[in-house]
Amino acid sequence: MPYEVKDINLAEQGLRNLEWAEIQMGALLKVRERFAKEQPLKGYRIGMALHVTKETAILVRTLIAGGAEVAIASCNPLSTQDDAAAALASEDVRVYAYKGETREDYYRFIEEVIRFKPHVTIDDGCDLISEIHTKYPELIQDIICGCEETTTGVIRLRAMEQDGALKYPVIAVNDCQTKHLMDNYYGTGQSSLDGVLRASNVLISGNILVVAGYGNCGKGVALRGKGFGANVIVTEVDAFRALQAKMDGFRVMPMAEAAVEGDIFITVTGDLHAISMDHIRTMKDGAILANSGHFDNEVDVRGLEKAASAKRAIRPLFDEYVVDGKRVFLCGEGRLVNLACAEGHPSTVMSLSFCDQALGVEYGIAHRDELEPKVYQLPPEIDQHVAELQLEAMDIRIDELTEEQKKYLSSWQEGT
Numbered sequence: 001m002p003y004e005v006k007d008i009n010l011a012e013q014g015l016r017n018l019e020w021a022e023i024q025m026g027a028l029l030k031v032r033e034r035f036a037k038e039q040p041l042k043g044y045r046i047g048m049a050l051h052v053t054k055e056t057a058i059l060v061r062t063l064i065a066g067g068a069e070v071a072i073a074s075c076n077p078l079s080t081q082d083d084a085a086a087a088l089a090s091e092d093v094r095v096y097a098y099k100g101e102t103r104e105d106y107y108r109f110i111e112e113v114i115r116f117k118p119h120v121t122i123d124d125g126c127d128l129i130s131e132i133h134t135k136y137p138e139l140i141q142d143i144i145c146g147c148e149e150t151t152t153g154v155i156r157l158r159a160m161e162q163d164g165a166l167k168y169p170v171i172a173v174n175d176c177q178t179k180h181l182m183d184n185y186y187g188t189g190q191s192s193l194d195g196v197l198r199a200s201n202v203l204i205s206g207n208i209l210v211v212a213g214y215g216n217c218g219k220g221v222a223l224r225g226k227g228f229g230a231n232v233i234v235t236e237v238d239a240f241r242a243l244q245a246k247m248d249g250f251r252v253m254p255m256a257e258a259a260v261e262g263d264i265f266i267t268v269t270g271d272l273h274a275i276s277m278d279h280i281r282t283m284k285d286g287a288i289l290a291n292s293g294h295f296d297n298e299v300d301v302r303g304l305e306k307a308a309s310a311k312r313a314i315r316p317l318f319d320e321y322v323v324d325g326k327r328v329f330l331c332g333e334g335r336l337v338n339l340a341c342a343e344g345h346p347s348t349v350m351s352l353s354f355c356d357q358a359l360g361v362e363y364g365i366a367h368r369d370e371l372e373p374k375v376y377q378l379p380p381e382i383d384q385h386v387a388e389l390q391l392e393a394m395d396i397r398i399d400e401l402t403e404e405q406k407k408y409l410s411s412w413q414e415g416t
């Protein structure tokens, strides 16, 4: 079986890490058990561009248990866990990924996945779908559907749909409640700080943490920053979200003001240059910059590269730049800090996201005749089912509506 990984000898360590991930991914294992019995994906080829981590490896095993053949590349040059990639290769999966890929290899690996002629695509950030649409449109006739993991990817797909450019149905797994709650909120909250800590080992407590963006991810990062004892400032462009941040107890101000005050900055906006060179020039000596949004353009890293009079690596994935005689430190080259500098989300978080992915693939295949080239949400029953699976995995039981309550909640006659 073809594969390209950093070192196949890392497989033994990778398999141990996969075992540890599985212990925390009870909900996904339940889906895998059912898939193994029912074989809903039998005969289908699934092409993936996802962060190649131990948790993604458990998703790959789940899809294979359901009868699929899988090829996988990464969706970020810095996020691959080389031992997990080697573990997948040792299980005869077509895996093309290593940590620190060149841009050339990144796209070559996505091409390998495309050459596998997938019937279903799974993306995180829409690069696979975008490459297929722009360079290999002849393959689209055999593609049944796609699934997209993240906010930025869904935004790109909705833009494609609006332009009439989207040529096959895609399920916005990102938009599931179970994905948002666990992944964007709790997952990004914890793991972004984990990334900054592993890169810098800075004491968060007592520092001013500036969080750019108060969406699902930003809320999680701000909450966890506060938990660590940081004085948190939020920057926003949306009035409602800014109000919510204020009501949640955070200081809110424009980045131009926050830049002067902040010690540590984390961007989670999905937007270009939430931190610009103008902002960076006004920062304190020693400010730490990190991004946890999908692309590496939320901090103007290119501007920083140009403007800096000196640059050196202080330690792996923690670079010092000197700008106007002051030092700023950049974590993980400005790429997703939780994946570049740490291990991404904890396995429990990814268990839910990947239940949504696996059930999204099953749904797309089962409803292939009804779906049009549009962006779809997974039906709420499936989202609820994933929440139930996780409650079951945590051995938590909840109440059920009585017949009387069901009737009451669906009637309009009962008043004061």
Ligand SMILES: NC(=O)c1ccc[n+]([C@@H]2O[C@H](COP(=O)([O-])OP(=O)(O)OC[C@H]3O[C@@H](n4cnc5c(N)ncnc54)[C@H](O)[C@@H]3O)[C@@H](O)[C@H]2O)c1
Residues within 6 Å of the ligand: 150, 151, 152, 153, 183, 184, 188, 212, 213, 214, 215, 216, 217, 218, 235, 236, 237, 238, 241, 268, 269, 270, 271, 272, 273, 274, 292, 293, 294, 295, 336, 337, 338, 345
């Ligand atoms: N690190 C991870 O593991 C991870 C996980 C999930 C999502 N993401 C990515 O994180 C990003 C944010 O995701 P989300 O789900 O929170 O999105 P979201 O749309 O819910 O929130 C983004 C927020 O940023 C605000 N914003 C936009 N431009 C801004 C600017 N210039 N300055 C300040 N605020 C600005 C928006 O108003 C919005 O409230 C996306 O790129 C998403 O793909 C990363």
